[in-house]
Amino acid sequence: xxxxxxxxxxxxxxxxxxxxxxxxxxxxxxxxxxxxxxxxxxxxxxxxxxxxxxxxxxxxxxxxxxxxxxxxxxxxxxxxxxxxxxxxxxxxxxxxxxxxxxxxxxxxxxxxxxxxxxxxxxxxxxxxxxxxxxxxxxxxxxxxxxxxxxxxxxxxxxxxxxxxxxxxxxxxxxxxxxxxxxxxxxxxxxxxxxxxxxxxxxxxxxxxxxxxxxxxxxxxxxxxxxxxxxxxxxxxxxxxxxxxxxxxxxxxxxxxxxxxxxxxxxxxxxxxxxxxxxxxxxxxxxxxxxxxxxxxxxxxxxxxxxxxxxxxxxxxxxxxxxxxxxxxxxxxxxxxxxxxxxxxxxxxxxxxxxxxxxxxxxxxxxxxxxxxxxxxxxxxxxxxxxxxxxxxxxxxxxxxxxxxxxxxxxxxxxxxxxxxxxxxxxxxxxxxxxxxxxxxxxxxxxxxxxxxxxxxxxxxxxxxxxxxxxxxxxxxxxxxxxxxxxxxxxxxxxxxxxxxxxxxxxxxxxxxxxxxxxxxxxxxxxxxxxxxxxxxxxxxxxxxxxxxxxxx
Numbered sequence: 001x002x003x004x005x006x007x008x009x010x011x012x013x014x015x016x017x018x019x020x021x022x023x024x025x026x027x028x029x030x031x032x033x034x035x036x037x038x039x040x041x042x043x044x045x046x047x048x049x050x051x052x053x054x055x056x057x058x059x060x061x062x063x064x065x066x067x068x069x070x071x072x073x074x075x076x077x078x079x080x081x082x083x084x085x086x087x088x089x090x091x092x093x094x095x096x097x098x099x100x101x102x103x104x105x106x107x108x109x110x111x112x113x114x115x116x117x118x119x120x121x122x123x124x125x126x127x128x129x130x131x132x133x134x135x136x137x138x139x140x141x142x143x144x145x146x147x148x149x150x151x152x153x154x155x156x157x158x159x160x161x162x163x164x165x166x167x168x169x170x171x172x173x174x175x176x177x178x179x180x181x182x183x184x185x186x187x188x189x190x191x192x193x194x195x196x197x198x199x200x201x202x203x204x205x206x207x208x209x210x211x212x213x214x215x216x217x218x219x220x221x222x223x224x225x226x227x228x229x230x231x232x233x234x235x236x237x238x239x240x241x242x243x244x245x246x247x248x249x250x251x252x253x254x255x256x257x258x259x260x261x262x263x264x265x266x267x268x269x270x271x272x273x274x275x276x277x278x279x280x281x282x283x284x285x286x287x288x289x290x291x292x293x294x295x296x297x298x299x300x301x302x303x304x305x306x307x308x309x310x311x312x313x314x315x316x317x318x319x320x321x322x323x324x325x326x327x328x329x330x331x332x333x334x335x336x337x338x339x340x341x342x343x344x345x346x347x348x349x350x351x352x353x354x355x356x357x358x359x360x361x362x363x364x365x366x367x368x369x370x371x372x373x374x375x376x377x378x379x380x381x382x383x384x385x386x387x388x389x390x391x392x393x394x395x396x397x398x399x400x401x402x403x404x405x406x407x408x409x410x411x412x413x414x415x416x417x418x419x420x421x422x423x424x425x426x427x428x429x430x431x432x433x434x435x436x437x438x439x440x441x442x443x444x445x446x447x448x449x450x451x452x453x454x455x456x457x458x459x460x461x462x463x464x465x466x467x468x469x470x471x472x473x474x475x476x477x478x479x480x481x482x483x484x485x486x487x488x489x490x491x492x493x494x495x496x497x498x499x500x501x502x503x504x505x506x507x508x509x510x511x512x513x514x515x516x517x518x519x520x521x522x523x524x525x526x527x528x529x530x531x532x533x534x535x536x537x538x539x540x541x542x543x544x545x546x547x548x549x550x551x552x
Contacts, residue, residue, distance in 0.1 A: 001062050001366050002147050002293045004112045011154075012109045015116055019043050020102035027099060042122070042160075044115025045101060049418045052096040055118040056108060060128035060146040060170070061089035061369040065356040068367060070111045072352035078104055083352070085337060085345045087409060087460055088167070089127050089369040090118055094416050116154065121162045123153035123234075127169045129177045130370035133296060134378040136326035138172040139189045139197060144291040145226065146170045148282065149187075152227050159234050163241040163249040166234070167206075174489060179371055181205050181214045181491035182463055184251045185233055192220050199226050203233050203263070204255030207457035211493045212252040215260040217267055223287065225271075228280040232270035236263065297365055297379055302329025309386035316438065317389055317400040331382050335375040335392060336399040336407060340432045343425050344410040345373035351395050358391055373409055374402065404441045405449060405514070406432040409460055413453030413470060414477070420453035422470025422477035423503070427451055430507040435514075444514060447527045450485075463487035465528045466510060467494040479506040481513070483539055484531045497540050509543045516542040 004012070019039070026036045033047075040047075044055040056071070063071075071091055075083045078100050079093040086092055096104070108114055118125055126146045133141040149168060153159065159166070169178045172189035180186035186202040199221045205214030221229045233251075240258075242248040248257075255263045274280055307318070323332040335355075338344050347355075355375070359367060362384050368376040375397075380388065392398040401407045408431060411417070413424030428451055435441055450464030461467035467482035478500030485494030501509050514527070516539050521530045531539065 001064060002059075002143075002290070008112070009109075012112075012114045012116070015043070015114065016102060016105045016109055019105060023098060023102050038120065041120040042117065043101075043105070044118035045096075045098075046119060047418075048094065048416050049414075050416070051094065052098055052101070053416065054093045054096045054101060054104060054115060055086070056091040056093075056113060056115050057118045057125045058089050058091060058113075058369050059126055059150050060132065060143045061130055061371075062143065063367050063369065064111075064365065065359040065367075067111045067113055068352050068356040068359070070107060070113065072349040072356070074104055074107060075349040075352070081350075082346050082348045084343070084412065085347065085369050085373050085375070087371050087373060087411075087458065088118075088125050089130075089371060090125055091369075092412075094412065119165075121164050121166075122160050123156065123162075123166045123168060126150050126153070127167075127178055127371060129171050129173060130368040130376045131177060131323065131332055131378065132172065132368075133294060134325055134330075134332050135173065136324065137175055139191060140172055141291070141294050142170040142172040142187075142189055143294050144287060145187065145189070145199075147290050147293070148227070148287065149230065152230075158238060162234075162238055163243045164246075166237070166251070168230075176487075176489040176491070177370070179460070179463060179487035179491075181489075182207055182211075182460070182487055183214060184237075185230065186214055187226065187230070190220065196222075198222050199229075201226075201229060201233070203237075203267075204252045204260070205491075206250050206252040207460060207462045208250070209247055209455050210253065210256075211457070211462040212256060213491050213493065214252075215255055215263070217264055224282045224284065225275070227282050228274045229267075229271050231280055232267045232274055235270045236266045240266070296327075297363075299327045299330065299379075300381070302381060302383070304328040305382070307382045307385045309389065311386070311390065311393075313393070313398075313400070314386055314389050317398055318385065320400040320404070320442075321402045322385065325379070327379075329382055331380050331385060333377040333380050333385065333388065334370070334402040335377065335397050336401050337374050337397070338401060338407050338432065339396050339399045340406060340436045341429060342396075344408050344428050347375075351397060354391070354395050355397075358388065362388065372407065374407070400438065401441060403446050403448070405435045405444050405447045406441060408432060408449045408451060409464070410451040411453050411458035413451075413459075417453060417458075419456060420470065421455075421472035422453050422479065424451045424453040424459055424470060427468060427470075427479065427503065427506055431510055434507055434511055444518070445526055447514070448487075449510070460487060461485070462493050463491070464494060465526075465531070466513065468506065468510075471500055473500070477503050479503065481506075481509060481543060483513070483536060484528065486528060490528075495536055497536065497543060505546070508546065512542040512545060513539050 452459035482494030
């Protein structure tokens, strides 16, 4: 994984010193909250319902054991003993005191971590496929490019104060595990007809109040031109975006307003100008230098035999949470942060420390954070899986539900966030409890439920096979159902079913929708396939069944 050079280290240390002085001025009353707000946001610090929340960047979701230990240390010393992994692969601490923030940032700098540009109207943390560098499906590891984009976008003089936040994702497989098409901009590694590797670039995706799926800006950008092309897209957005209306400031609104063809023309003009000036050309030697940091571990020559265990539950976990690795004798293991009754995405200090020990003990260089709020061990020897499973089980981290109905994405909602209209966590816990039976989960198969506590869609409800949006109706929490969304390569925006359900009724309504699927499905059909085949009506009829009975 990438290691800071001297410039990186100095840059982060200077930011810590700068923000320490800003915090001291705020605590002394020399800065008002309005004056302090843009300063704290550029350092990942939010003021939420009960306390400050600090968001720590985990670029392209990659963490080393020493970094995981540092997060555990911060959770124990400065928070309430746990942290929350987000859909942008970041870590959030929700109970932070302002006076402690400079010391926390200094601790993070010791292990090459920071909170820079994890909030504010700037280019946010760059995300990537959590299986990067391990799956045999990819053309190449997308993380070197992700790192180059991180360096290019950090304190970029033109793009530090954009009209609104800007999110970028990078992928390198036909299978999309990074929700590329719901990003402001996305880069997909591709090969052209001559077999040359380059990049397909998308722009204009996003969720929130007005969700859109990203449009193709260029089918193929040469390697050396990728930063120039990304800069061209950002320039057009920065120049032409609406700054007079907070609801119309994202690039998705611009692309939709002027049309994709006009957007491409404007981007091409900027791109040609940047190219003519000879700036921002990415030398192959620089790409090679960064790629060297992401060289795969020294894989052993191992047999590819399936592991065996005396624990009868191991087989279930192995079948559901373990994926094929590109190297014989190795596997990719997903660690679910969705135990029934737990908070989706939360991990305790004890769990993080134990996972760091696991990495060191079994010779794994890193762990990944997925946008689905789980963790991933990317390079596991198959022969080690039974012992690792035993350790995970003792930590309550061995739930065999990756991709199933209880593997729910949920934002913190009204339990923490001052923007939320409704709670997300209790709804996720209730639904997970209803489907606790593993046999039932496996019978249902792949089904992605995603819950947001407000229209900002931090829980990605638009992209859920079943999406749930919390809304406020005269001070009462209601939940709107959406069906048919997907954040994968077959990206789609969910359809709104109808009137919302109360907190008491939303769980039973979800059960009835899934029961309808089980009756309607054909052989080997996922929930999403069945919905796309039969449409909303049969699901809607089942969901509102109790209300219809009550009305009569």
